Amino acid sequence: MPAPAKHSAKTAPAANAALAAQVGSLTRLIRRRRPRKLNMLNSAAMMDPLARKEPRLRPEHGGGRRGRIVMAQMPRAAAQFEQENPKQIPMNDTVLSIRQARQADLPPLLDLYQHLAPGDQRASPELASEIFSRFLTYPGSAIFIGEIASSIVSSCTLVVVPNLTRGGSPYGLIENVVTDERFRGQGHATQLLDAATSSAWDHGCYKVMLLTGSKDSATINFYLHAGFEQTKTGFQKRRIATRKE
Template sequence: MELHTSEPMPETEFGTANLSDLYDLQKLYAALRPQDPSYREGEADSALSNVLAQEHIKLIVARLDGQVVATCMLALIANFANVGRPIGCIEHVITAEHCRGRGIGRSMLAYALDLAWQHNCCKVILLSGVQRDEAHRLYASVGFDGDRERGFVIKAPE
């Protein structure tokens, strides 16, 4: 069993993804969502290009020694309530297994929240699988309250 420190790694850099991050992102997503279908040749490049082109979507990455080791997506949703302030939605929070417990995920979420507040979001929501207790502790550690509101999900019909 590998031991991790609770201190964030000082050489970790946070920012938004670019096309050269494709391979690292695919590895992270495959680890989180192994049941997802695989992209066919060329589709992943196109999908990532599409996401990166969206002004209201921030695909956030944490880089360690030039490699993407964590990611999450912040979507800024236009809103009529709260005098038009957007709602932030964070999805797909993933940290490479060998980097967990080092503060990288927590620092990345803090970076995402800072971006949301810079965009004047009235709140940030995050959904997580009910069985992911370790992730829930991470989310609570940066201020998310799992008991404040209730989320509901419906999946697309197959």
């Protein structure tokens, strides 16, 4: 068996240098073949305008990251669609919201009363505020208003009258039933009357009454359909002439 070759001290550095050169060449070759993230991002940006704005969302390779990219692009696409095709938001202009009137409601409420008696003398803001404050001192009494889109379109007044008969049970009187002419025939006044009647029951009233000077069959049928009975005969004395229908 031949003896292993002996290397002198002079040949070792040369061998190491050759090995280092080979390793360096291999490393440079690998680097040239390896795709750079930056180059791919720049290429994607040229192909896709979305990538120019948000390059960090573009993939280096295919695979599972595509789903994430789609999700990232969806809000942008939806926003662009909504800008080009704005939504038509439906106005719920037939939904009536009922509540009791407050001081701030007096100006539009006085406007609404012109639909009850066109040309009726209007109380001054100061007088209306004073009367309304006194009115609220009567327990159970309230002015009910119906709103559509924050505009008062219907109203009625409930007065709870103290009483010494019927075991001391009070009774209710409803007045000033009115609906804006533009919103009539939609059942708003009926809803106001129901709200006023329910409030009267809550305050212990044993009956609720109302009067109408109208002889129009449509008006009379309206109150009948609202649950009122024409069982009594009303009489009145007036200081102001009866308004014309």
